[in-house]
Amino acid sequence: MKPDRTEMLKLLRFLDLTEEREWDCDDFLAHVAGFVERARAGLPVPPEAQPLLHHLDVCPECLEEYLELCRVLRDEA
């Protein structure tokens, strides 16, 4: 069974988001703690954090971990 139309559209969405240089999951992990703390402090997203936001768009698993990290830190506060 080849990919169906819905799957091809999903792939097209990822191609639309694709950039020449992207952060991978390890880059994301190295930067996410600082990003979460800035967000919790209400500070604006600095330009150097844009690749992290982009990674959240294309990696559902890092998004899941990011949301969990936010939840755990919020519950700790």
Next chain:
Amino acid sequence: MPGTKPNEPARSNDRWLAALRGGAESSDAVRELERFLGGMITRVVRGRLDADARADLVQESLVRVIESLDSFRGDSAFTTWATAIATRVAFTEMRRRHARTHRPGDFEAIQREVEAMACPTTPAPDARLSRTHLLEVLEHLVATRLTERQRVAIVAELRGLPTIEIADQMGTNQNALYKLVHDARKKLRTALLERGFTANAIHEIVTEARP
């Protein structure tokens, strides 16, 4: 940065780093970090794993944190960074267990399917660059421009298999898999642009197709 909370270890980042790198407080710091990670793993796992599995995750997180000290950027509390690592360790294990028990055999089925995937005929040029035409071209490019490993990884991701399961089955790790898929996406995007689909046209078609 947020201050230390009542149930959080009271060490500065510098003291954590110095102690965990073998300074005077080394064994105290390791024990303190182990206790802290134990609490965090319990909160992240939320009853989804038993005590033995949680204890293993604490040890794995501890090792990962200590091995990664040089990559700590110092732009957060040390404990926030350690929690991010523990979250990654815990989710990786939970995804692995979920994949083993819920959808065994899916990856092998996708591999067989990709091996059997016939190359579609080259779509005839279409001046309208419609969505249907774009999807036909994309299907052709997936079949002709990607390596078999890239095709398997892309199709498995489109089918919703967890990245860790795909990586394990392909004998690689999550990060290498991300690079493999990123290279595949770049290859497909470049090929679409070469075929006359502009970035704007692709974006418009994706936006129109959103539910």
